[in-house]
Amino acid sequence: xxxxxxxxxxxxxxxxxxxxxxxxxxxxxxxxxxxxxxxxxxxxxxxxxxxxxxxxxxxxxxxxxxxxxxxxxxxxxxxxxxxxxxxxxxxxxxxxxxxxxxxxxxxxxxxxxxxxxxxxxxxxxxxxxxxxxxxxxxxxxxxxxxxxxxxxxxxxxxxxxxxxxxxxxxxxxxxxxxxxxxxxxxxxxxxxxxxxxxxxxxxxxxxxxxxxxxxxxxxxxxxxxxxxxxxxxxxxxxxxxxxxxxxxxxxxxxxxxxxxxxx
Numbered sequence: 001x002x003x004x005x006x007x008x009x010x011x012x013x014x015x016x017x018x019x020x021x022x023x024x025x026x027x028x029x030x031x032x033x034x035x036x037x038x039x040x041x042x043x044x045x046x047x048x049x050x051x052x053x054x055x056x057x058x059x060x061x062x063x064x065x066x067x068x069x070x071x072x073x074x075x076x077x078x079x080x081x082x083x084x085x086x087x088x089x090x091x092x093x094x095x096x097x098x099x100x101x102x103x104x105x106x107x108x109x110x111x112x113x114x115x116x117x118x119x120x121x122x123x124x125x126x127x128x129x130x131x132x133x134x135x136x137x138x139x140x141x142x143x144x145x146x147x148x149x150x151x152x153x154x155x156x157x158x159x160x161x162x163x164x165x166x167x168x169x170x171x172x173x174x175x176x177x178x179x180x181x182x183x184x185x186x187x188x189x190x191x192x193x194x195x196x197x198x199x200x201x202x203x204x205x206x207x208x209x210x211x212x213x214x215x216x217x218x219x220x221x222x223x224x225x226x227x228x229x230x231x232x233x234x235x236x237x238x239x240x241x242x243x244x245x246x247x248x249x250x251x252x253x254x255x256x257x258x259x260x261x262x263x
Contacts, residue, residue, distance in 0.1 A: 001077045004252040006260035007125040011134055013089030016124045019251050022077040025070030027203045028211040028249050032084040033103065034062040035145055037117055041078025045071040048202065052106045059108035059117055061145065064098075067202040068106075081121050085142075093142040101146060108145070116141040161186040161193060162200045169209050173216060174235040177209060209235075214249045217242055221258040230254070 002023050007016035015032070027046075036059070043054045047068035054060050060080065062068060064087060072078040087098030094101055108114075120141035123134045158166075165182045182197075182205050183190045197205050213235045220230035231242035246254045 002251065004250075004256075006252055006257055008260060009124050010129045010131050011089070011124075011138070013086035013092075014124065014138075015084045016082070016121060017084070017250075017252075018079075018081045018125070020077055020079040021251055022072055022075070023070075023251065024072070025251065026211075026248060027067050027069045027207065028214075029065050029067050030062060030084060031064055031215060032086050033064060033090050033098075033101070034082055034084045035103070035117060035141075036060060036080055036082030036121060037114055039079040039081060041076055042073050043071065043078055043080075044073060045069050047106050049104065049106050054107045057109075057111075057114060059110070059114055059145070061103040061106055061108065063103055081118075081125075083121055083124060090142065093139050094146045095143075096146075103145060113141075113144045116144045158200050159196060161188055162197050165193065165197055165205055166201075166208075169205070169212055173209065173212050174233060176235075179205060210245050211249055214242075214245050217246060217254065218250070218257065221254055224258075227254055227258065 002021040003019070004021065005018045007018065009016055017036075038054050038056050038058050038060065040056050042056070043052060043060070045052045045068065047062070048066045049063075052060065052068070060082075085093075090101060091098045116137070120134070120137040123129065123137045157163075164186050168177065168182065168185055179190045179194060183193050186193050188196070194204060197208075201208060203211075217230045217234040217236070220233050221227070225233065227242070228239045231237075231239045234242065236242040236245070243254055246252075246257070250257065
């Protein structure tokens with residue numbers, strides 16, 4: 001069972017997703033802050049902040065760059081609604097720099113905060129959205145979530161070899177990068193850089209490269225690039241390769257994603 005809907009939004013920097021699914025999503029990251037709630041079902045998954053055990057009625061959150069997966073309960077679908085906000089949008093509603101915001105709890109169990117989050121998401125996804133009402137509800141919801149946050153601690157420096165691989169992926173994602181390329185760039189063997197990268201980042205270089213390409217493809221689709229061109233620009237061998245990776249990561253096909261944004 002799987003149904004995913006991307007809702008059109010009227011405020012820049014905000015994306016809304018509703019999903020009913022029994023699928024498992026591989027480890028990936030988002031460039032945005034994300035928050036929402038489970039409407040039905042439960043989730044038992046992993047994130048960089050620890051085990052995520054959520055029930056219907058729980059708020060779930062994710063920070064930019066936070067590696068996480070998406071695993072529901074075996075044999076059961078779960079339904080969740082999420083908003084994803086760029087760092088700039090968070091700054092506008094949290095009244096502080098995005099670099100000082102870190103949502104420390106992946107699950108928040110608070111009926112009053114849940115009501116604020118649910119109202120904000122409903123307003124964003126309304127068929128006839130009212131920008132002023134959306135702004136007010138988002139302000140209340142985000143400030144409520146931010147109340148559970150503390151200033152982000154300075155990220156510990158990663159080994160220079162891992163940083164070099166991340167930089168290579170960031171700049172050359174459209175090239176046919178291989179583990180041998182990463183090994184040559186770091187002066188390590190393929191096994192050594194594979195083991196170090198997986199330990200530090202939580203996933204393999206190839207998996208990280210794929211999810212980075214998917215995020216780039218999503219940006220190209222937002223900008224209106226045709227599917228085939230977005231696939232090549234983001235480093236996939238063809239459109240079908242991009243589609244498979246896109247669906248695994250976001251639960252929606254790139255064609256439907258692009259159509260929802262232009263509706």
